[in-house]
Amino acid sequence: MAQRLMLRQFISSFGRSLTGPAQVFPNTLSQCSKTYGLLSTTSSKPVLTTARKINVSHSCRVTFNVQNKEDFQDRVIGCETPVIVDFHAQWCGPCKILGTRLEKAVAKQQGKVLMAKVDIDDHTDLALEYEV
Template identity: 75%
Template sequence: MAHRLLVRRLWSLSTKDLRCLPAPSACSVPRSLHSASPGLAFLSPSRALPSALPRVSRRGVSFSVQDHEDFTERVIKNELPVLVDFHAQWCGPCKILGPRLEKAVAKQKGRVAMAKVDIDDHTDLAIEYGVSAVPTVIAMRGGDVIDQFVGIKDDDQLDSFVSKFIGQ
């Protein structure tokens, strides 16, 4: 999944961002791939990522779930309480709630984690947890659902929702 993310980021770079990379012929990609897809030349593992790509911190407030195995490792097996934000790219309220929820989680200074699950990419997880509308936020501890809400909330309600799982 990380490879897929890397490919998406590289394809989204503009040509201005790519001028810092060496010419495709200098990469260790077979010649047949150059003619089929010139963009693949930049995927050589021997090359460093261009400086135009943002560096992702492992200590971020939230993380995006990559697949069911990632969900199991980072959400179900997590020692911290985890808020799981089921959202969709096309959902207007999700775009409003996401940053607000991240801010509420950040106020807890590492005592709670936040996982983001795109329901279009991970329909199986949405079905498994009974998500029928987005945004849906589920609070989990040790793999158990302890609370949830559907829809948008204001900042005070989010702060209250997040803080009640600390120290339970």
């Protein structure tokens, strides 16, 4: 009960302190209350929310994890763009340091170079084939 009161006070104070352009959703509070049982439905105060944007960094698009040997053949060997392959292991400290530096260097190239990450514990066949 105390948690419900604190949550109600928090939401109502947040709605009053919010300034600037916002969208009003009057039924959101009562719908959430019915669905999750968090608040009583006697409150009819509108809930104010602001739009949020999620940014995707460029490095996410140029760095990828290899899933299996066929994926390695398709995305690394068959790729027209140059690909740097980072053979790494979770337990290897130098691999973590080098991996971070490689990701930064590849990100600076803005798509001219790609980076494939291969976990040697998961893909021992690739590690043996490329003598890692």
